[in-house]
Amino acid sequence: MTALLSQSPLNSQSPVIAQSRLVGTGVRVPLVQGGDIDYVNLDYAASAPALREVADHVAALLPLYSSVHRGAGYASQVSTEVYEAARVEVARFVGARPDDVVIFTRNTTDALNLLASAVPGDVVHLDIEHHANLLPWQLRGGRAVVAEPTIEGTLAALEAELRRAPAALVAVTGASNVTGECLPLDLVAAIAHRHGARLAVDGAQLVPHRRIDISRSGVDYLAFSGHKLYAPYGAGVLIGARDWLDAAPPYLAGGGAVRHVGLDGTTWADVPARHEAGTPNVLGAAALAQACRALAARPDGEAPEREEHLLRRLSSGLHALGIEPLRIWPEAADATADGTSRIDVVGIVTFAVPGYDAEQVAAFLSAEHGIGVRDGRFCAHPLLARLTSSATAVRASLGLDSSEADVDRLLSALAALVSDGPRWTYSRIDGQVAPSPETRTLPQFLGGATLRAAAGECDDDPTVV
Numbered sequence: 001m002t003a004l005l006s007q008s009p010l011n012s013q014s015p016v017i018a019q020s021r022l023v024g025t026g027v028r029v030p031l032v033q034g035g036d037i038d039y040v041n042l043d044y045a046a047s048a049p050a051l052r053e054v055a056d057h058v059a060a061l062l063p064l065y066s067s068v069h070r071g072a073g074y075a076s077q078v079s080t081e082v083y084e085a086a087r088v089e090v091a092r093f094v095g096a097r098p099d100d101v102v103i104f105t106r107n108t109t110d111a112l113n114l115l116a117s118a119v120p121g122d123v124v125h126l127d128i129e130h131h132a133n134l135l136p137w138q139l140r141g142g143r144a145v146v147a148e149p150t151i152e153g154t155l156a157a158l159e160a161e162l163r164r165a166p167a168a169l170v171a172v173t174g175a176s177n178v179t180g181e182c183l184p185l186d187l188v189a190a191i192a193h194r195h196g197a198r199l200a201v202d203g204a205q206l207v208p209h210r211r212i213d214i215s216r217s218g219v220d221y222l223a224f225s226g227h228k229l230y231a232p233y234g235a236g237v238l239i240g241a242r243d244w245l246d247a248a249p250p251y252l253a254g255g256g257a258v259r260h261v262g263l264d265g266t267t268w269a270d271v272p273a274r275h276e277a278g279t280p281n282v283l284g285a286a287a288l289a290q291a292c293r294a295l296a297a298r299p300d301g302e303a304p305e306r307e308e309h310l311l312r313r314l315s316s317g318l319h320a321l322g323i324e325p326l327r328i329w330p331e332a333a334d335a336t337a338d339g340t341s342r343i344d345v346v347g348i349v350t351f352a353v354p355g356y357d358a359e360q361v362a363a364f365l366s367a368e369h370g371i372g373v374r375d376g377r378f379c380a381h382p383l384l385a386r387l388t389s390s391a392t393a394v395r396a397s398l399g400l401d402s403s404e405a406d407v408d409r410l411l412s413a414l415a416a417l418v419s420d421g422p423r424w425t426y427s428r429i430d431g432q433v434a435p436s437p438e439t440r441t442l443p444q445f446l447g448g449a450t451l452r453a454a455a456g457e458c459d460d461d462p463t464v465v
């Protein structure tokens, strides 16, 4: 299977250069048994820390922060310039066509809901989607296609559905937030276009890991979030063909989205203003654009690529412990086991540890080893229900500052859990598994109280790990 032609790895430079580009790398965190340790962040897929360039850019802008499109003052004019320049930078980063529009949103969820308000017809999507790329379509009667166990089968199922009944839009994820597996977007685009549909891609997990060129791959709409792209300042984006968006009713009604308002009616602005009512998040947009600028400046294409190397190390270490990552398309396992990738997989690994609830594993990794992972169903309930009998799982996700040492810390913590069990006890507190007693505290600048108010006082049945 062809990998996505227009994608290439972002984080391919040597480990030394790649280290500590992010705010927070190397922060010390407390352990429940006492003492502290370097934090291992393996939760980039949920929210990534800020790139230093991004945090510095925002700090430099703050003294000149002001309203956008609404003021004659110098600071206001600078803010307006920064906001509009951010559109251009984001468009360049994803290879947008000259006529594409960049609309700033709060996040991917917001961007896909905006698109859902503008699609003039039926939508076909896969069942493997994050809820952000499932519920907006489900609410308007979208048709879910069940992904087959091979990529070829999945593409054939999509095509069969489009042949059965036409659709205006096919909406798929670029990279699964559960397995990291990537669809070959150029092939999906070709199928959609062959049947008169457009293609929307949920790029929340793809864009932080791969360069995407939407005009080359044929993607008509792309949505992603700043907070997963090392720009955690509250902005996301929808990019794509402007005609549907220009014809749609304003996503939000309010100031900034209009040309003229009378008591008997309103003339709405064209895009992007049409869908950006209210005071825009200029710092969020500037941060997102700065992240694009910083990531675009990185060299890529080196082999073996750094993230793949870490992914292989993690997957084979898990395998040695008898733990197998979840897969939508089992053929993708080749990509991480021996490097002979038939489909592309980004740095996300989700798994279950036999004998333990995912929640217990995550609490143990955090409390006793200072490792942050995500557990649960990852806002992808239909996919989790299909892939695991335990209903929940643990997800480790890699990012720009991930290192071999991080992977090894996770593997040795899991090895200790599998062989000896936890050293602390854990209870269900406020519906969540937590150490009992909890000894860790908030940082002093946040008051220094014990991490959970209920710690040590919970009468729930102990869920000893």
Ligand SMILES: Cc1ncc(COP(=O)(O)O)c(C=O)c1O
Binding pocket: 045, 046, 107, 108, 109, 110, 130, 132, 133, 173, 175, 176, 177, 202, 204, 205, 225, 227, 236
């Ligand atoms: C694949 C995917 N799509 C969409 C989203 C939603 O992103 P946001 O919460 O930034 O709207 C996520 C978040 O985890 C995701 O992983």
